[in-house]
Amino acid sequence: MKKFLTSTVAVSALALMLGMTSARAEHAVDPNAKPGGAITITYKDDVATLDPAIGYDWQNWSMIKSLFDGLMDYEPGTTNLRPDLAESYEIAPDGKTFTFKLRQGVKFHNGREMTADDVKYSLDRVTNPKTQSPGAGFFGSIKGHDEVAAGKAESLSGVTVVDPYTIKFELTRPDATFLHVMAINFSHVVPKEEVEKYGADFGKHPVGTGAFKFAEWTLGQRVVFERNPDYWHKGLPHLDKISFEIGQEPIVALLRLQKGEIDVLGDVIPPAKFQEVMADPEQKARVVEGGQLHTGYITMNTTMAPFDNAKVRQAVNMAINKDRIVQLINNRAVPANQPLPPSMPGYDKEFKGYPYDVAKAKALLAEAGHPDGFDTQLFAMNTDPNPRIAQAIQQDLAAVGIKASIQSLAQANVIAAGGDKAGAPMIWSGGMAWIADFPDPSNFYGPILGCAGAVPGGWNWSWYCNKDLDAKAAEADSIVDPAKSAERARMWSAIYGKIMEDAPWAPVFNEQRFTMKSTRMGGADNLYVDPVHIPINYDNVYVTDVQ
Amino acid sequence: MIAYLGRRVIQSVLILLGVSLITFALLYLLPADPVRQIAGRSATPETVENIRRQLGLDQPFFIQYWHYLISLLSGDLGRSYIQRSEVTELIISRLPASLLLMVGAILCELAIGLTMGLVAAVRRGTATDQTLMVASFVGVSTPQFVVGLLLLYVFAVQLGWFPIGGYGTWRHLVLPSLTMGILGAGWYARMMRSSMIDVLRQDYMRTARAKGLARGAIIFRHALPNAILPVIAMIGIDIGIFMGGIVVVESVFGWPGIGQLAWQAIQRVDIPIIMGVTLVSAFAIVLGNLLADTVAPFIDPRIKLR
Numbered sequence: 044m045k046k047f048l049t050s051t052v053a054v055s056a057l058a059l060m061l062g063m064t065s066a067r068a069e070h071a072v073d074p075n076a077k078p079g080g081a082i083t084i085t086y087k088d089d090v091a092t093l094d095p096a097i098g099y100d101w102q103n104w105s106m107i108k109s110l111f112d113g114l115m116d117y118e119p120g121t122t123n124l125r126p127d128l129a130e131s132y133e134i135a136p137d138g139k140t141f142t143f144k145l146r147q148g149v150k151f152h153n154g155r156e157m158t159a160d161d162v163k164y165s166l167d168r169v170t171n172p173k174t175q176s177p178g179a180g181f182f183g184s185i186k187g188h189d190e191v192a193a194g195k196a197e198s199l200s201g202v203t204v205v206d207p208y209t210i211k212f213e214l215t216r217p218d219a220t221f222l223h224v225m226a227i228n229f230s231h232v233v234p235k236e237e238v239e240k241y242g243a244d245f246g247k248h249p250v251g252t253g254a255f256k257f258a259e260w261t262l263g264q265r266v267v268f269e270r271n272p273d274y275w276h277k278g279l280p281h282l283d284k285i286s287f288e289i290g291q292e293p294i295v296a297l298l299r300l301q302k303g304e305i306d307v308l309g310d311v312i313p314p315a316k317f318q319e320v321m322a323d324p325e326q327k328a329r330v331v332e333g334g335q336l337h338t339g340y341i342t343m344n345t346t347m348a349p350f351d352n353a354k355v356r357q358a359v360n361m362a363i364n365k366d367r368i369v370q371l372i373n374n375r376a377v378p379a380n381q382p383l384p385p386s387m388p389g390y391d392k393e394f395k396g397y398p399y400d401v402a403k404a405k406a407l408l409a410e411a412g413h414p415d416g417f418d419t420q421l422f423a424m425n426t427d428p429n430p431r432i433a434q435a436i437q438q439d440l441a442a443v444g445i446k447a448s449i450q451s452l453a454q455a456n457v458i459a460a461g462g463d464k465a466g467a468p469m470i471w472s473g474g475m476a477w478i479a480d481f482p483d484p485s486n487f488y489g490p491i492l493g494c495a496g497a498v499p500g501g502w503n504w505s506w507y508c509n510k511d512l513d514a515k516a517a518e519a520d521s522i523v524d525p526a527k528s529a530e531r532a533r534m535w536s537a538i539y540g541k542i543m544e545d546a547p548w549a550p551v552f553n554e555q556r557f558t559m560k561s562t563r564m565g566g567a568d569n570l571y572v573d574p575v576h577i578p579i580n581y582d583n584v585y586v587t588d589v590q
Numbered sequence: 591m592i593a594y595l596g597r598r599v600i601q602s603v604l605i606l607l608g609v610s611l612i613t614f615a616l617l618y619l620l621p622a623d624p625v626r627q628i629a630g631r632s633a634t635p636e637t638v639e640n641i642r643r644q645l646g647l648d649q650p651f652f653i654q655y656w657h658y659l660i661s662l663l664s665g666d667l668g669r670s671y672i673q674r675s676e677v678t679e680l681i682i683s684r685l686p687a688s689l690l691l692m693v694g695a696i697l698c699e700l701a702i703g704l705t706m707g708l709v710a711a712v713r714r715g716t717a718t719d720q721t722l723m724v725a726s727f728v729g730v731s732t733p734q735f736v737v738g739l740l741l742l743y744v745f746a747v748q749l750g751w752f753p754i755g756g757y758g759t760w761r762h763l764v765l766p767s768l769t770m771g772i773l774g775a776g777w778y779a780r781m782m783r784s785s786m787i788d789v790l791r792q793d794y795m796r797t798a799r800a801k802g803l804a805r806g807a808i809i810f811r812h813a814l815p816n817a818i819l820p821v822i823a824m825i826g827i828d829i830g831i832f833m834g835g836i837v838v839v840e841s842v843f844g845w846p847g848i849g850q851l852a853w854q855a856i857q858r859v860d861i862p863i864i865m866g867v868t869l870v871s872a873f874a875i876v877l878g879n880l881l882a883d884t885v886a887p888f889i890d891p892r893i894k895l896r
Contacts, residue, residue, distance in 0.1 A: 088854050088857075089851075092673060092674050094674070099630060173644070175628055175629070175641050180630065180633045180637065181632055183634070193636060261846075262679075262846070263683065263687075263850065263851065264846045288756070290844045290845070290850050291755060291756075292841060292844060295754055295755040295842070298742070298747050298754050302747070453622070455623075455627070455859040458622070490631055498635065500626055500638065502631050
């Protein structure tokens, strides 16, 4: 992120005196990009909704980002935050007040100018329980959130419209993740008049400020976006039109891509065809590989014997042959030794984790009083490749004497078992594993490893609750000053290091993404495996065959 | 006749009520919490309970079922948990595609099945008969996703005659109709063959032959019309088989009908859609059977309504 203090010297000096942090960013455009052209992308599942307050899945995440904007976004293809609808922002020294200056002249697709009132309205809407937003919880640090969540207030008291181009947020605690929260889809800005016009169907008639305008939706068949000619970011988007074809099985979509009928496989390359594609140099050249903010792990219920003994959990960590599991999924992942994925700030490159060591695992089990192992259950989701991975884990466990029977169930049922304290001794997280909502180390802690998630119906399936670490996490998240982000990342590394000592999880692998595209698609590779605009960054890609 | 129809309609309504109760109960018993799904993984317990109240999911089972039935009477199938759209609207938007596929499938199965059955009956006991009957057996037993993928691979990918999945033109319709039709064709070939053999054994056939009528005239003018009627009366019952098949075939071909809608809803545990599609399918099957039974005596006088 390019950072510099607000324009005039006087203001800069004042800001320095007050110890405020402020930032502005200028956005560059790929000089090789050619404007124009249309592309086709396929998806298996229906697009659920294009309402930024509701949409929360693989295919609508980046689509929503192209129709709407938030105060913050990321540099294309990276996890570096930068202002978006905001022109600049300032953070008060106590880390509890954030003030954003908005860009002027940004227009909604209906022609009306976007102002600070729209930002406030959008946040009031997403936190209102009547909206039923799956993202409402992200705004918990804003003053007045609890009253709105409880239905006692209609408006967040901590959000103030200072003037049409200035908005101020007051938080109940310093929150280092707040700028990320202002970049997730749930905080994207919507025009009140359109939301009220369409009501619950706004998600089928989306109107935002984004690079593309919504053009057509034929239910179950096609969604079409067209270029927004009035987009505030001059030079973007490059494409005139994007057609999303829905309901295409990945295997059929791959055949169509090979015939040149479509441009991007929205879903993954079908596992059965993966090796064939990668073995053909011509096809492989069209595949972009990248990391993603994902970790696949085995949870061990720390409240259930014998997993209440850390030695048993450490033994399981040593019993798993991660390399073999990675091979089992055609090397579409890299072995993991800690909860954070490698591309996440706070990932500890020096950390070695538990080695694969059957003898040591057996010794640890004997120390824990289980020289002959024990019987347990391993829950896993029932779609490929998860049952195969669960079997590999089962064999690895058998080698150290642990006899695990596999409970292969539908996703919702595994999630339900994990959220029940007496539900599941072990769970393989595949198919439901954690993909970060935003690129910040705290996102892998609270709901899945912190005490807040260890509640009935929660996502902390190992029911691991360490009050010391909760306090340390709160301390790390109170370091709001971007200049101290390295220090904060180190604090998070230490937290995850301690977690691995207690070993409530056995991290297994970090999935890699493989996006396959047609030969005419242009733009840097990292746009096709964008860590935030998942799966690809529609605003910045282009086609090479236009004049 | 009227009394018979009245009785059948009452029975049909009871069947539909039963289907709705059983499906509702099964989905209610699923160990998956739709509210958690809606609320997302970052929701506080208060938010979760708030949404549960709004959706009325905190009510006892029979109250929930009662509310569902009341809305159903006004044609309201509720709102999808995942897609957040009216289920009625989702189903109506997808019905034309499924109906089109049904027409295509019925044409295919009749054309293929009746021809095969007719030829097999006329050439009874020969190698042709045996080959056709084996083929019909294969058609009946091969899973539809296998047939679908094979047809796609051969006719769309290798030969390029038809598009690789999708919806829009008559060329898109051919392969999915054929996939659906091959299963039905197997059944029709067998029924047509036995019906035709029955007719060919009748005395009036011997009379016709004795009178010196041409073989073609005997088969097409005298035997076929009599043999085909009981077979045609089966089309209503086909709807049940059809409803089972569309889930698979529509998914393979990316056909935007209610089968695909059901498949996606099942994968995401979108309960209102699963409920809605099940009820619409049950309604179609019940209606199909009712029509088949009502029409049968007009087509085949040997059948009497009681």
